[in-house]
Amino acid sequence: MDPWLQLLAATPIVLLVASFATPLISARVRSPRFYSSYLTALALLTVVTTWGVAIDYATRMKPLVYPFGGWPPPLGISFEVDGLNAFVGPIVSLVFLAAAVFCFWYFERMGKGCEWLTALAMLMMAGSLGCIYTGDVFNFFVMLEVACISSYAMVAFFRKRRWAIEAAASYAFVGALATTLFLLGAVYIYASFGTLNMADIAAKSLGLHLSAFTRLSGSCSSGMCFGNAAVGIAVAVALMLWALTFEAGIFPNNFWVPSAYSEAPSPASAMFAGIVDKVGTYGVLRIVLTLLPIGASTIAVRIWGAPYRDVVLEVLAFLGIVTGYLGAFLMAVQNDVKRLLAYSTISHIGIMFSTLAAATIPSVAALATASIVFHMATHAFGEAMLFIALGAIATVVGSRRLSDMAGLGRRHPGIAVLVAIALLSLLGMPPLGGFFSKYMMFLALVEAGYIPYAVSIVIISGISAVGYFRIMYSLFMPRASGSSESPSAGSGSVGRSTYVATSILAAAIIALGIAFVCGYLATPLVKYVGIAATHKGVELYARTAAEVAAKLLPR
């Protein structure tokens, strides 16, 4: 057994227990400092375990499997780490750490109610980690629900504000619909494949006959497993993708994003942009790459002459482009700074999805996947940084309007510089990570022959520059002389913890950029992350789980 993976498997459980213990603790302890320390300690734990597992995976180059309770994989729930989730986990946990550090200042400022935000943040992180590392479709659903319910509650956190309640209602209602449909999709998989384990599904759709799996969940012959595998997976993927694109915020399902992100407390907004979105995107990647692998012989459905997998990817990519343009255009006209950042998130997620088009070509799939995961990292860091820094400024000013923040960059020069780094990275300025992730996605799309999509990435970045420069302009603009505000507005301190939180993420962005320039990143990304998208990688994923099952089965 791998010690790191065992620690990681314990992390969501520790987070859950810690979260449910918080209301009990709150009967005794009232100090905001205690809760922020508590949250930060657990965030450090997730950072250590996720990075440990990522390094463990990178040194062995073989998927790691942790079967809960010692049940062999198709029977019990298991955590399975391959190139995709080994590196999504660390990204998400770093954002969680930054949000937790920011809470030192935010909780002090908020005073009452910080224990509830602590409990919800931990619950959401537990759900997200479960989603990311699980190797079981139904467990994914349960963990998605854990993450979703806590994020609905975080949107409704300021229950005295009417628009927070409205945002929570529209998010939670459609979210509940989406997750119910996800459950229906998971059941279609069970009814057609006779299993819920992702490795087993991948093995069956690739047509591998792994004795450990066939012993427990039957085998497939000519498209028939337990039921009709091709029809089952087609319906299931359609339903599950609807739910996951809702979480990620892709075009027809992005209506909840702006209000929910802007009404949530700032640490929660940072976690939405850095974690909830990424879980949705990761789920989509997992479905299209592992459950619908390249060269799947069992489930070769064709729609209008094209393979089902390609149709799914093309549709997602098209919706991604639409989302990208929509987010970029709407960003330019916003006056509410958190709403503006929410639209920026929408636009970036759109770009990531448009790169999925490149995954239709088997030889480019690895590069496309690696670039999407890379962009997940740079976008999560940049966006979380902006939500933290501008959220802090908005709290100090007492308003989220851009015009009210005029000139504050001069009063808080340190924060303004950090904001500028994040903005330039999201925009795509060469020495920073954001440029290289966009560049990799561009390369993948060009190599796959999707020139209009590749050009769209550049155009979308150009359009979104308007929004980013508006933030920059209003931060450094001199305060209008006719301003009716009292001079004391916005004079409060932004807090040392805000600096620490944003500096962590800024360092990560700069480090990613420099590592790419020095050539330490491009090849390893394709080698370690991209393998999850290839036929070989998925086969290895299935075989490793089967090996573990064979070891656990009685002779």
Next chain:
Amino acid sequence: MDTEFVRVAYMIVVLSMYVNIGVSLYAALAKPNLVKKIIALTILGDSVNTFIILVGYRFWRPGVFLQPPVLTNLRPTSEVIRQFLEKAVDPIPQALVLTAIVINLAVTVFLATVALHMYRHFGTVNMDVVGRLKRYEVRKEMA
């Protein structure tokens, strides 16, 4: 009862589940009243749960004695398990439904609380009215 009758009855049940899911989805999206929406959502959840139980259904044939999926023998031999597999329905969908019901409960309680707060803030639970108010607000914000 003959096999043909059971087959037709089964098809009717499956079809009615689909109709139920469709109708409740329509109600959840089209009705403006938040309370009605929540009711439709619970109907959707229940239809999906029933549908899941149906997945574990074991087709009845004359001469087959079906049993609930409970193994009474604590240390079963492989022969006992084989016989059990032939008689019992699939227990996994039932386990899944148990989890899903608990989750549905949590979501419904949360939504009911939100509906209560909606009523306190807006004096109505009609989402169309609230949506109009919001569009007005957003337009004012952007102007």
